[in-house]
Amino acid sequence: MLINSMDRWVGSMLADEHGGGDGPDTQVEAELVSKSSGIMCGNSVAIRLIETHFPDCSTEWLIHEGGIVSQGDRVALLQGSARSVLRLERILLNLIGRMSGIATNTSQWLLDTGSMQVAATRKSAWGLLDKWAIHVGGGLTHRLDRNDALMLKENDIVAMSEDGEESSGAITRIVSGLSADNDSFTTVEVRDGDEARAAALAWGSSRDCRVVLMLDNMGPAAAGEVVSSLIEEGLRERCILEGSGGVTLESLSDWADSGVDLVSSSRLNLGVTPLDFSMLVRGDG
Numbered sequence: 001m002l003i004n005s006m007d008r009w010v011g012s013m014l015a016d017e018h019g020g021g022d023g024p025d026t027q028v029e030a031e032l033v034s035k036s037s038g039i040m041c042g043n044s045v046a047i048r049l050i051e052t053h054f055p056d057c058s059t060e061w062l063i064h065e066g067g068i069v070s071q072g073d074r075v076a077l078l079q080g081s082a083r084s085v086l087r088l089e090r091i092l093l094n095l096i097g098r099m100s101g102i103a104t105n106t107s108q109w110l111l112d113t114g115s116m117q118v119a120a121t122r123k124s125a126w127g128l129l130d131k132w133a134i135h136v137g138g139g140l141t142h143r144l145d146r147n148d149a150l151m152l153k154e155n156d157i158v159a160m161s162e163d164g165e166e167s168s169g170a171i172t173r174i175v176s177g178l179s180a181d182n183d184s185f186t187t188v189e190v191r192d193g194d195e196a197r198a199a200a201l202a203w204g205s206s207r208d209c210r211v212v213l214m215l216d217n218m219g220p221a222a223a224g225e226v227v228s229s230l231i232e233e234g235l236r237e238r239c240i241l242e243g244s245g246g247v248t249l250e251s252l253s254d255w256a257d258s259g260v261d262l263v264s265s266s267r268l269n270l271g272v273t274p275l276d277f278s279m280l281v282r283g284d285g
Helices: 001-016 043-053 082-109 129-137 155-160 167-176 193-203 220-233 248-260
Strands: 027-034 058-061 072-083 117-119 149-153 186-190 211-216 237-243 261-266 279-285
Touching: 001 043, 001 082, 001 129, 027 082, 043 082, 072 082, 082 129, 082 155, 082 248, 082 279, 129 186, 149 155, 149 167, 155 167, 167 193, 186 193, 193 211, 193 220, 193 237, 211 220, 220 237, 220 248
Parallel strands: 117 261, 149 186, 186 211, 211 237, 237 261
Antiparallel strands: 027 072, 027 279, 058 072
């Protein structure tokens, strides 16, 4: 899946370049240099780009996927015709810059979370490439696509509700009817303590896995109250609790104190500043 995603994104970038212009046939060596500090990411996509579309080029990576990169570090050495090196320069820098920025940002989110984990959402600009960068940064990828796991969000529950049925009743009926043979995780979005309790009770205690309750738009204080309520009623062990909606870097310590198992946020990968890299051509290779 990741390789196919690489090929689609790289193909689109190459198409937008419309051939990328011309250049001399002379052999050159270029070095990739970091102008920022962070987590290196995107090597695998860059290798795929070069091997598939610029086979006359070769690359020696000095800092590998997931490695620490500091300002001024040489990241890679690239050899090939000047024509190919100049054509691939901007695509390569865009790829590793964005993906390294996401990996670095994700690693920053994990600094003060203790045992609480941080996950991506399906809000992504570059699909699985964003998910890969979050993984490299230490985050959880959550669902890779809509079929990857069962998630009953508010819209799903409304669509499956019967006339006049309250949300807690609908959740009880729907969750009770779920198969116990699911080989992936199941997530139920809940908006308050009553819905959380209904989902946990309906899930039961005899299943081999726990249900994920997504505590949507509650905030850490209200989520903490739900955690306490589930503990008091003996239902906490049936659930993995996920805080979602409005989660920010600044609120992570409050979320960690709330007792949830993880939080999810699109801020891991959307609106993230890329790491800054440059390519310096050094002449005859």
